[in-house]
Amino acid sequence: MTRTAEDLAKAYFATGAVEELPSGHFIHGAFVPGSTGDMLESDDPGLARAFASFSAGNADDIAQAVESAEKGLAVWRDTPPAKRCQILNRAAALIRERGEYLAFVETLDSGKTLVEARGDVQSCARFFEYYAGAADKLEGSSIPLGPGLTSWTEREPVGITAHIIPWNYPTSTFARGIAPALAAGCAVVAKPAETTPFTALILAQWLHEAGVPAGVLNVVTGLGQDAGAPLVRHPSIAHVTFTGSVTTGVGVMQAAAPNVTRLTLELGGKSPLVALADCDLDRAVDGALWAIFSNAGQICSAGSRLVVERSIHDELLEKLIAKARALKLGHGLTTADVGAINSGLHLGRIAGHVDAARARGCRIVTGGQATLDPETGAGWFFEPTIIDDVAATDPAIQEEIFGPVLAVQVVDNEEEAIAIANATEYGLVAGIYTRDVGKALRLARSIDAGQVTVNDYWAGGIEVPFGGNRKSGFGREKGLEGIDAYTRTKAITIRH
Missing domain, CATH: 3.40.309.10 (Aldehyde Dehydrogenase; Chain A, domain 2)
Incomplete structure (x- = not known):
């Protein structure tokens, strides 16, 4: 019988320990130790003290994750869309089935209330359901050029996408960007915030259990300057999805510019x-x-x-x-x-x-x-x-x-x-x-x-597009527009 978050909380308050937390980065379908063995501590904000440690990733770990993603992309982009749909729906079912543990970890790591964390878990599952339904509907269109010419467009995955996950909504924001990327056929390297690393690792493992092939989804933990920066700068990254402050977002744009990497930026607000x-x-x-x-x-x-x-x-x-x-x-x-x-x-x-x-x-x-x-x-x-x-x-x-x-x-x-x-x-x-x-x-x-x-x-x-104007960033997430960032259009024309 699955334990409730309240049961897990009682055990945590009694012992100060958390069972079954992942260790290491998640690369090519498995947890692996960091290249240096260095560790960072994650705090429980409600008690202002550390409760667990995690790997301090660096450029070498990022390089390993991107290499894995290149292998995963070769498999995933050619996986039939209907199969991707089935796998993402299976992932959503796993998230709902095991959601109490995820909500417990989200609460412990972020500081938010359990009610809010449970809502985030349900949103996470819904993201995967929603974009599962879009996976086999990424259709192109025919273009009328007249007799002797046949022309059409196809939508194909952009390639390997990088996702910088914020600390305020580590579970739902993970799903908000990664679900459409996977639905489109992309491979992913994600870097969660250093104060909330664990739900991304847990979700990566569950998605692999649901059928996402090794290499398609990789997670490297660590500090922004040590792991996030080399990820954004990596020449094999085709698109960066970043959620965070305006200052850091500007830095992400500058780092991505030499490779002409595409961007989705969800930055600050004063709404x-x-x-x-x-x-x-x-x-x-x-x-x-x-x-x-x-x-x-x-x-x-x-x-x-x-x-x-x-x-x-x-x-x-x-x-x-x-x-x-x-x-x-x-x-x-x-x-x-x-x-x-x-x-x-x-x-x-x-x-x-x-x-x-x-x-x-x-x-x-x-x-x-x-x-x-x-x-x-x-x-x-x-x-x-x-x-x-x-x-x-x-x-x-x-x-x-x-x-x-x-x-x-x-x-x-x-x-x-x-x-x-x-x-x-x-x-x-x-x-x-x-x-x-x-x-x-x-x-x-x-x-x-x-x-x-x-x-x-x-x-x-989840069905409604979300994103900002001016210094709040650009690009849209959620809704059907949310998948556009992870596809590119190819036009094919034949004279006959």
Whole structure:
């Protein structure tokens, strides 16, 4: 009988150990030790202490993984699409069957709550199901050139793809890029974040068990500068999918440029949630609450700016503050509402942003401090924080804090809301709360963002394309558009 995540958590809290964690890199269908034998520690953010170690990869490990991927590509690109479909569906079934263990590891490694991790596991399985269904539908088209000429297009895999996986959603982001790459017939080398290495390794093994041939999916763990950088620079990589900060994304672009490597970049965000005067106030409050405090605000698409019309500002903010103060912080493997910050380093960054805002005279109406788990007195936590009536040029508005910190901006009308919503360098997501469909459509078309939702900030899902504009990056993941990055079009013409 499969143990629940709660059972696994009890064993972990009793012993401090985790059973069956993978060891080494996953290369050519097996776990192998790193080339140097050097190891890094992975921390439990809820307790602020290490719970396991993993291999510190380098350029030699990357070279081995890419060589394996070249062999895997020769097999996988010629595997019938219907067979790829069957294997990916089998992988999805395995993920669902064993999902409690994956959710437990995700929670332990990232710091998020178990409820959130279970949702990520279900999304992971759904990604593989969704793109399994696309594998045998990558059709070309015929081109009418007239008598004596037959011309058509075919879609073929781009080759070996590199995936740099972020620490905030290590399980679902792994699947978001790798599922369409595998469906298209590509081979993969993935590098998970150094603070969350384990779910990528586990998933690689499960996918191999489901039938993905050796070499088709490889995972190398380690630091970004030691393993991620040589992966991006490798001349055999045909496409890089990167999720992370703007600064690192710029570095990825520069590193990939000499090889003219294709890119999908999903970078930062400072997304507005616009609450107009005619909105359903309670729905807007709940939307704003979870738009910023889900995963302790460590989401690129978090609704980190609340743009609210003045006439409802006081009532909305009063309700929102009350709900924010009622949120229970704690270890993700307990019944907490909000989990830990992923690392001590990142906790310091969040605290630095808020301290600077306080020093500038910004009005912090709730929260504003780093704290500890009230039950254990340990861990990396930050109070759910709201900063009210912030000027449009203030760094709390312009800079991505990537934590549970909401900045409120007050406007007097719809036109001002649009201008304020667009007044940052980012363009990832926007949410709109209004009962007026006409207003909703005007704002949705006027706000510069890759994805806009109305009356439900997290509406949409795996079927809906996702990606940003401006400094939020380029390219689209999810939906049928998500597979485009992993295919290229070949035109064939015959005179007869």
